[in-house]
Amino acid sequence: DSGVTQTPKHLITATGQRVTLRCSPRSGDLSVYWYQQSLDQGLQFLIQYYNGEERAKGNILERFSAQQFPDLHSELNLSSLELGDSALYFCASSAGTRENGQFFGPGTRLTVL
Amino acid sequence: GEDVEQSLFLSVREGDSSVINCTYTDSSSTYLYWYKQEPGAGLQLLTYIFSNMDMKQDQRLTVLLNKKDKHLSLRIADTQTGDSAIYFCAESMRGNTGTASKLTFGTGTRLQVTL
Numbered sequence: 521d522s523g524v525t526q527t528p529k530h531l532i533t534a535t536g537q538r539v540t541l542r543c544s545p546r547s548g549d550l551s552v553y554w555y556q557q558s559l560d561q562g563l564q565f566l567i568q569y570y571n572g573e574e575r576a577k578g579n580i581l582e583r584f585s586a587q588q589f590p591d592l593h594s595e596l597n598l599s600s601l602e603l604g605d606s607a608l609y610f611c612a613s614s615a616g617t618r619e620n621g622q623f624f625g626p627g628t629r630l631t632v633l
Numbered sequence: 634g635e636d637v638e639q640s641l642f643l644s645v646r647e648g649d650s651s652v653i654n655c656t657y658t659d660s661s662s663t664y665l666y667w668y669k670q671e672p673g674a675g676l677q678l679l680t681y682i683f684s685n686m687d688m689k690q691d692q693r694l695t696v697l698l699n700k701k702d703k704h705l706s707l708r709i710a711d712t713q714t715g716d717s718a719i720y721f722c723a724e725s726m727r728g729n730t731g732t733a734s735k736l737t738f739g740t741g742t743r744l745q746v747t748l
Contacts (some may be wrong), residue, residue, distance in 0.1 A: 563738040576735055621666055622736060624676040
């Protein structure tokens with residue numbers, strides 16, 4: 521158990537809908553990262569937050585947004601969903617200033633029908 | 634640019650050593666990581682190495698880094714059936730804001746351990 525929690529574990533929705541994925545980092549970790557894992561794209565970095573502020577952006581679509589709250593949990597919002605958004609979405613956390621690796625949650629499997 | 638490559642599949646017999654290879658292109662990478670992903674699970678951090686090191690050993694795991702060739706390998710001694718999984722190498726650089734930066738992952742190597 522990495523100490524990172526994600527909810528829900530599975531999400532099935534329809535095209536055009538909006539969903540919110542939630543992540544709680546390990547105790548004491550200030551950085552949260554979101555990644556998407558799909559068969560055709562592999563593991564892709566989406567966005568990073570550090571202590572409530574956005575720090576880096578990767579291949580994140582404009583239809584996607586995220587935020588980190590004062591209690592350090594983070595939410596990833598996906599809107600106007602398309603079939604191609606079906607993937608595993610992982611959240612990871614790290615202490616932020618030390619490079620000791622990122623610790624991943626179990627992921628949310630999103631299926632868009 | 635950033636690009637991390639791995640072979641897709643490796644099959645070994647139980648008890649043998651496994652060697653999983655990875656090449657990366659970004660010479661400014663500061664840390665290199667190995668993660669393990671079992672079916673239906675998240676990514677488990679196995680080990681990491683700082684770019685100024687050549688080798689790191691952690692129990693059955695040995696990481697070798699050839700910075701000149703930008704080649705990273707993970708050796709698993711006495712491979713067990715429980716080691717069957719997908720192994721990802723990843724690189725990172727310290728972000729210009731001083732925080733640990735994003736990870737760039739390889740395609741993953743599926744390790745199959747046979748009896």
